[in-house]
Amino acid sequence: MSVRSVSGVSLLRLTEGKTSAPSVRSRKRIKVSIFRWILPNSRMPALSEIVRYADETLRLTEIEDYPNALNGLQIENSGEVTRIGAAVDGSGATIALAAARGIDLLVVHHGLFWPGLRAISGAFYRALKLAFEKNLALYSVHLPLDLHPRLGNNALLAAALGFEKTEPFLELKGQPAGLVTETTLRRDELIDRLEKSLGGAVRCIGTGPMETKRIGIVTGAAGEDIYAAAREGIDTYITGEGPHWAAVAAEELGINLFLAGHYATETFGVKALAAELSERFGVPWEFLDHPTGL
Numbered sequence: 001m002s003v004r005s006v007s008g009v010s011l012l013r014l015t016e017g018k019t020s021a022p023s024v025r026s027r028k029r030i031k032v033s034i035f036r037w038i039l040p041n042s043r044m045p046a047l048s049e050i051v052r053y054a055d056e057t058l059r060l061t062e063i064e065d066y067p068n069a070l071n072g073l074q075i076e077n078s079g080e081v082t083r084i085g086a087a088v089d090g091s092g093a094t095i096a097l098a099a100a101r102g103i104d105l106l107v108v109h110h111g112l113f114w115p116g117l118r119a120i121s122g123a124f125y126r127a128l129k130l131a132f133e134k135n136l137a138l139y140s141v142h143l144p145l146d147l148h149p150r151l152g153n154n155a156l157l158a159a160a161l162g163f164e165k166t167e168p169f170l171e172l173k174g175q176p177a178g179l180v181t182e183t184t185l186r187r188d189e190l191i192d193r194l195e196k197s198l199g200g201a202v203r204c205i206g207t208g209p210m211e212t213k214r215i216g217i218v219t220g221a222a223g224e225d226i227y228a229a230a231r232e233g234i235d236t237y238i239t240g241e242g243p244h245w246a247a248v249a250a251e252e253l254g255i256n257l258f259l260a261g262h263y264a265t266e267t268f269g270v271k272a273l274a275a276e277l278s279e280r281f282g283v284p285w286e287f288l289d290h291p292t293g294l
C-alpha cells in the first residue's frame, strides 16, 4: 500500500471536519496541500500524470502536425518527476544541460526526430545514453504549442508586443498557424518592441508602409508562407526566419517582413508550459537557454 493512499484517507477526514461544504475538487486540493505540508516531498508527481495533463491541455490528438514532430512523450523515465527543464530544442546539448541540473523531465518545442529516420549512433547515441543514465524523460510539443491560446508562442509573443486583440491567421494543416491584429504602429516602434520582447536584434525588410495597420504573426520558420499571409490582407508580417526569396517577395507584395529569430520567437511556449506544469504538480522548473543563432 502506498503512503499516499494511507494518508489520503485520514487527511480527507481531517479536511472534512474543518470546512463547511467543500466540493469534491476543492476537498481534493486541500487534501493534497495538507499532505505536502505534513510530509514534504513524500510524493513526487508521476510522469504519466504530467504527460496526460499536457496532452489534454495542448489537445495533442486533435491538432495536425508534421510526422517528424512526434508530439508527446519521446523518452520515458522510471516514472517520477522532481524537476522540470524547458528548452526550445531537444538535442545532445540540452540533454547534457538538463542532466547536469538534476532535471528528470525536459519539455521541448522541437523534438529529437526532425531529421527523420536515423541510426542510434554517434552524438545521437550518446545523447540517448545520457538521458537513460540520468533518468531523464523528454516531452516534445510543436504546433499544438505554437497555436495554444494561453500557452502558445504566437499568443505570448503578441501579448509581449502589447497586442490586446488578435484573431486566428494563416491556415496550416487545416488550422490557423498564427494570429493577426489590427494595430496602427510606426515601423520603428514595432522594431523596438520586438527587440525588447525578444532580447536581441531583429531583421526588418521594410518594403511595406511606414505605419502598420494589419500585422500577421507566425512564430518559427514561416517566411515561406509570405504569399499566403499577404492574401489575408496584412501589411506587416512577423515570423522567425525565412528563405532569401521571402525578402524579394516582401518587396514585390509591398509588405514589411520582420525576421525576429526562429529560436527567439519560440522560447515563450516551452517556458509557459513548464511554469504551468510546475505550479500544478508542485515541482520546480527552469529554462535551459541554448540558442541556435537562427
Ligand SMILES: [Zn+2]
Pocket: 110, 219, 220, 221, 262, 266
Ligand atoms: Zn520551430
